Amino acid sequence: MPKLTIDGRSVEVPKGTTIIQAARQLGTDVPHYCWHPGLSIAGNCRICLVEVEGMPTLQIACNTQCSDNMVVRTASDKAKRGRADVMELLLINHPLDCPICDQAGECKLQEYSFRIGNDRSRFDFPKVHKPKHVKFSDKVMFDAERCILCTRCVRFMDEIAKSDELDISNRGDRNEISVKRGGELESPYQMNIIDVCPVGALTSQDFRFKSRVWFLESTHTVCSGCSRGCNVTAGARWNKMLRLIPRENAAVNKWWMCDEGRLTYTDVAAADRLGAPMVRKDGRLVEVSWDEALAAAAKGLAAAGDDLFALISARLTNEEIWLASKLCDALGTPHRDTKPRAFGKDDLLRTGDGNPNSAGARILGVAPGKGGAGLANFASQNLAGAALFGEDLDDRPEAIAALQKLAFVLVVDSRESETMRKAAHVVLPGLTAYEKDGSFTNVTGRVQRIAPCVRSPGDAWPDWKILGWLVAGNDRGARPKTCAEVFARMAAAVPEFSGMTHGMLGTAGLDVRSAAPAQGSV
């Protein structure tokens, strides 16, 4: 364990640690472009120069390993001058188009230029010109003039996406990143290159020109695309979600997320969102008050009793699934099931399971009980009613036909569906995962918080509130006021969550208490 001094503070690090990593341990950010903790070391940008006592020249912090008694100065005059020199060179051919560049506000070139660069250049020649808007794919746009050739994107594609679609063509200051063989990017992880790009060279076709990043309201939450539960930061403006970007979590997604998951936020702004409760009157669904709708729902559920089929979505949160199970327990029905949902699958992140909370549903026992019917056979069981929590059966016309024969059908969902239109007697509008509090349990058994990124549309309620009220019935005092309260009650009842609170989950999550249903890996 080498022990060294960085800027006068001593630190002990494992053998093989580089100066840039050791400095991070101390909370010191050595400026860097090409270095990324999740990628191999390229050592090409040369901005991470530091002074090491006893070495005749400045060293790059990203590839210099710490040794015992090393004395490093990251902010000495010599180091600063070395970095300012590199900054000047990086900018001589860089377009000064920050006012129209999407990266402005989260651009490392801007940040370091401000921190360590000069306010003027000695370079007074025309700049080198390169292609300005190259379509890498429908998802990624490339500007070769803004590119500083750090090769993070090339290394991401090679090393993480395992899809060597990018390369550098030409030579010297004519170098350009290019898609090999002139095609378009195909990798399902290609949008990560937008995140790793430290400048505005790679921008998102989905997000570009929609908002200045400093106007975004950021929320730490979790992707609801699949059971991996990649940690994300959502960006919203004017109550509209504009993007998801991956948020580092070493135990879940490291620094990455898939493109499919990244675009799940668009569900929030779907045209067919439900904004008011409805009850079927004279064969037509009409908007009613929550009081009336909840009363109708409670009446229908009670009438169905232990002959109710409950389809409980594994897209709902732990809290909601727990409440739905409580409701089924109270009614005495063993007919409970979830609905499988397909998603891309690979060795990196995508699990193939499009339900973000399958593990939670498993832990909370959402499955046909003794003598109970499931999704496959409820139609033939001569049941009295059905409740669909967060699901529709639009992909199964025969199931909709079966629902239509039932005396009572409750649908709690965030979007309109054919199922709802044809079969529901009561419709209660719920929310998407990006509008409510709660938690998911991911494929490896990690319990993670989700958080509202935008306000709900119309008069929709979070599903935990709807379920909480249904469970409480006429006992007003038993109605939950917050989702955290539901979680606390669940944690007291379910051993896997025992002792946990929303606060403890924080932004990184916790593993379930018992042996986790471990499967899949990052």
Add this chain to the structure above:
Amino acid sequence: MSAVEFPRLLKGAPPIGKRQTLAEYEANGGYQALKKGLAQTPDEITKMVLDTGLRGRGGAGFPAGRKWTFVPKNTGKPVYLAVNGDESEPGCFKDRQIIERVPHLLVEGAILACRAIGANTAYVYIRGEYPIGIRCMEEAVDEARAAGYLGDNVMGSGWKCDVWIHSGAGAYICGEETGMLSSIEGGRGYPRIKPPFPAVEGLWRSPTIINNVETIANVPLIVRDGVADWKSSGDADTPGTRLVGVSGHVNRPCHIEIDPAKTTLREIIFDHAGGIWKGRHLKAVIPGGSSVPVLPNKPEALDVPFTYGAVKNAGSLAGAAGVIVMDETTCMVDALLNLMEFYHHESCGQCTPCREGTGWLEKLVHRIWAGQGRMEDVDLLDRVADTVGGAGAGKTICFLADSAVMPTKSFIKHFRADFEAAVRGGGSPVYLARKARIDRKHASHAVGAAH
């Protein structure tokens, strides 16, 4: 004074244009060293090379035997020898003599080096612009393989060794040792960051020793004649002979093999190369290939032996022994522009200072050359050069940036008057005539302050 050559490497070599065949090489004592070497242990061969003090002939002058000892033991990975015959440095054409005329000497050296470092495979990387050399080497390797000097059972010893010829494709950077490794692997000729050093992780992430052609060609002589005999030429600083190429404004551009301790730069220019052409005077000389600092026509620069140490003390580097001679009519701005165009064109573009800086240097030199410079541009050029690199500056992964900076700074240091004359619109008649024929390519970026 008479020009004395010390042919050791080229002893018995056929004239230019002819390749020594296997039979001719064997008649000249060829492959006797290999026979001897096979009877020795690898460590014994390494020790002999170590004892001679043979220094790398690619330019850096690192002791070859010491480099061989850096190969880690028992890694479970194969060990490779990579022989650098890219010879891409402007002004250098010494390795070509070995490759084209005595290729078997190189083959035998490569086999012995493989034996010493524990390799079974050697790659000889040859400059793509040497098609004759590539053919000569391939023929030599085929002959050696047919004769049992290469293959699965070298000279019946049961030991396996093979040599493969790999052609370059015209990039200067592939002569940089790690850029060459990337090229051999089929990638872009990108130099690699160190650590890991090639001796630990080189070709295909396996231990690899990289030596220059001339370095390897010396190995059979060492093994055959012994340490003492080999060291009879040269001195403690630069033992052995050196192959030197002389080009430029001389009466007799040539390649020679000299005793570096007994031959001065002046003798190389005036005796071996027949002096300055057209009855003119010497103005400047670049002694080690285009990357090293230029020297002015001064006794303290010229009357020094051509050893690594002596040339360094004189203010330059013996480098890869490509002596470039310039006469009194040469405009040094003109000459520097030529070099800056080259380094800008050849920068691989990996490291920021080199990618951006070599272009800036060229633009500045060009502005001065085109008569559009300002007097302060001369100092600016000097300072920008410091920003980009310099001898041992270590600002970049490889030495290309430093190779552009060393000439820049030395040209200004010794010939500032030429730069100032160009700014004023004057200069030598040759330069002014050339400038008058300004070609469109130059005109297109000869612009002043734009934004």
